[in-house]
Amino acid sequence: MDQFRTLLLDVWREACRHIEIERSTETIARILPHRLPVDRLVVFAFDFTQGLAIPRADSLTIPQDVAPPRTLRSPDRRLLEAWCRRHEVILHRLGDQQHDVLRLLAGSPLDGSWLAAPLTSEHGYAGALLLRAHPPAEFEPEHARMVELLIEPFSVALENDHRLHELDALREAAEADKRSALSRLGREDLVDTIVGDDGGLKAVMERAALVARSDLPVLILGETGSGKEVIARAIHEQCPRAKGPFIRVNCGAIPPELIDSELFGHEKGAFTGATASRRGWFERADEGTLLLDEIGELTPAAQVRLLRVLQEGTFERVGAERPIHVNVRIIAATHRDLPAMVQAGQFREDLWYRVAGFPIVLPPLRERKQDIPALATHFAERAARRFGLRTQSPTSTDLSLLTNYDWPGNIRELASVIDRAAILGDGHRLAIAQALGGVTSPDATRPSQTLNPTAQRNTLATLDEATRQHIEATLAATHGRIEGERGAAKLLDINPHTLRARMRKLGVDWAKYR
Incomplete structure (x- = not known):
């Protein structure tokens, strides 16, 4: 037994040294045969809420080849919960009647002599340790008593592994939320790009x-x-x-x-x-x-x-x-x-x-128009990412239209115009003239006078009219589709129910765009 205490110390050391239970199991599986006739070691984690028995480690496989989770029926779940509460070590030898716990975890019929021990922690995590004897050897009662001493280090290893998977899941969820937010914003990272920091700003x-x-x-x-x-x-x-x-x-x-x-x-x-x-x-x-x-x-x-x-x-x-x-x-x-x-x-x-x-x-945008080309290019790239379109850069004609506009809404208005132009162009071009709401001359070399709000204050559309035009342009680009990834609500960054209510108020008929 003194020799087993030395082995137990080695098991504790390996269980605490590695966070991933696959790593600790791999090492411990090479230690145990010095005192136990073991040729296979398997660790299960139980998720009683989801009704799953999840293989976490198997000494006969590499980590990525571990078997998929097993679905537990209600009677099976109750059976395993009761076994964990009893802290019972199961010894199976050739000729013994097959235990229901081993039937669930090791499969049927059993190929040799097995030991099974429940793993539990004070935080409610549960699982199982399974050992198979190297044939033709069989486990003896003294081996079962030794395995009782292995329950605690393996329970600690399983809890560490569980916390690691929780952290990984939280990290993946946070990354998914971040990617989703960046996609909605049309950005590649969380740091705001300051266009014009070496120009007008x-x-x-x-x-x-x-x-x-x-x-x-x-x-x-x-x-x-x-x-x-x-x-x-x-x-x-x-x-x-x-x-x-x-x-x-x-x-x-x-x-x-x-x-x-x-x-x-x-x-x-x-x-x-x-x-x-x-x-x-x-x-x-x-x-x-x-x-x-x-x-x-x-x-x-x-x-x-x-x-x-x-x-x-x-x-x-x-x-x-x-x-x-x-x-x-x-x-x-x-x-x-x-x-x-x-x-x-x-x-x-x-x-x-x-x-x-x-x-x-x-300064307002009209006082730093030298930044408009860089801003327009930046917003065009952002719009392409946000709407899943091919990136289109503004042409010289586009830039002429943009720089001749006074931008009462400043950069926020410019970003909206580029978004609208990207949608109207459908990935083939930036429909700047349409997005601004003006009409260009046939040679498209200079902006229409309707683009100058200073000269045309009395002809500006009301807010409701501008909103209706924006919604109609978006419906035309989405072929009347309101919901979904390529729907108008997604492109306008608005709840579909809110969009429908606004369309009813403004008298917009979505059906004619389908």
Whole structure:
């Protein structure tokens, strides 16, 4: 027995050395024959929820050749659960009546003498260890007692293996979610591409790099759609807090009555509907950066509460009395004229001084048209990935049309136009003229005057008309298909039910496009 204790120590060492149970089983299978007449070692994991017996390792196979999971009927599942609870080691020798557990796991008829031991852990993982004797040898009762001592190291090895598979599954799910999100966004990675950082945005990027190294509050001023969040992320990624969270809050989208709960969190039972405690955006951004987008939309009461947090660095959840301290870098952004709002009494002057530590003015797209060719190419590549189309680069005529447009919606509008042009071109070209809604001359060398919103303010379509035209163009590109991977709802990034409701409101008949 002393020699077996030495062997048991070796088994423990190998069980704990390798995370993958295939690796530890491979080594242990070479150790056990020194004291046991073993020629095969098999480890099963049980998933009683799914009704599966999963072979995790088999010393007679290489890992990729391990047999597929076995489906367990309800009686079989109950049989194995009861066996695991009894901690019973099963000894089978030639001529013995076949045990039901061995019938399930080793197959029938049994080819030789077998030992089976249940594997369990305090976290609820369960499985089985099976040993087959080297013929013509047979296992003896003393071998069964030895195997009882192997249950614990193999249970630990099985639990480690189970956790490894859980982590792999979570990692694969996270990667799948990431790939899906990037596909919807038409991007290749999570880092925003800043087109124009060496062109029209050069001065902005230089200021962003200067302030990124400090914790000074930043105020980004720019028109809607000009890329304020992209600049804020660039500042975060260059600052010492880059490994911390980056949280964006749209202040204009928070109802006034929920501003405290959203920004600072609440305790369970603080108000009707507060069924659980909730961390606010300030807590979630601790040790990172909090982007307060559209800060000019905050109500006067919300401005007072925000000012207190910025001054003191502490706050209380709604319904709590304990102050919470956070370490957050603040970046504010707005399309509003905050100095004018301060003069009009619509924005607190003391809050202005707090958030405007380092202002950065983001120029509109019409003031940096030298960036349009690079932006158009970037968005065309993104649209091709997003919609599964062949990549088409804008032609010189396309670029002429684009640079002669004033872009009141800035980069966001340009991205939408390129998306629309890619869909209308169906992978063969970029239908820029159609996407812009204008008519070009026959030689297509210059844009129609209808493309100039400054000259044609009175002929612009209403929002409903523009929306209907966009939906109709998408339905034409998808041949009236609404749902599915190549459906209009997918291309418009909208729920199919919402799209149908909007079509009914606008009087769009999808059937005529089929």
